[in-house]
Amino acid sequence: VPDSDIRLANANQPVPEFESPAFNRLRKPVSECRVAIVTTAALHSSDQPKFLGGDQSFRELLASADGLVLGHISPNFDRSGFISDPNVVFPIDRLNEMAVERTIGSVASTHISFLGAQDETMTSIRLDSGPAAAKVLLSDAVDVVLLTPV
């Protein structure tokens, strides 16, 4: 489905409002930050369990991971970009380049993958697997996450 159609279809989509949204300001320059990727492309390595419909769990992806599997199953999603270059959904090479250039401090050793197609509430992600994924990233001293909503 063309992006323009998706934008049009979602233009008036109601979104939840939270009374006290979690929001943290950076306390140091980006050039000193450790950065991780959080993708919703349902990526996983071949030895990890596949994502099932409605799956709200996450997979930990190693920065060195090769052979990632794209678990996204919507027919409306264009997979040719991922085949051409996985960086379109998992821009690990770009982050590594930015670390070499000192635009960012470093690249996390572990990144996170969720399944993008979810129900409206995302209850488990908000109350369980989301905070659990954040713990994984905090244990790797991550300061910033780059979201790739697919």
Added chain:
Amino acid sequence: VLEDFPDKIDDAGVDPIACPLPPRFEPSLPEAVDEAMALRPAYDRQLRRSGRTVVGKVSGVDQVPEAVAVFVRLVESGSWQELTELGNPRLVAQDIRGYYEEAAMELSDHTPAAHAAEAWFYRQTATGRLMLDALKVMKDGGAPPPDWSFLVPRNFQS
């Protein structure tokens, strides 16, 4: 704190990727099955080059021509039971489409714009047209919506 940026990347268009199809090899086979078999060398080259494939959700690449044949029989007979026995129809369809799109990326000489590979599949290949026919047969025949509504992208469901 949140900031909107004016930059917007629009689709390059929905023109199909420029991709020549191999000539018919075995005229005794249904066109879609023959086409699928003929694309195997291109698919294999793409896999060797990139090391990536999205084929394998239900069937391996060796089963793609037979999966296409199941869709041929579905359209001819109006019965989708054989398809559902093969696996979740949407995943079977995705394996077939992924196989085609990956072969196309090898046959083409450029990286396709977004949605160009799917436009090529549904508009210019016998198997893509077969999928559209199968969707109509299943929908009109009363198949459960989950079995047909995800067979093809929404913009190809008219």
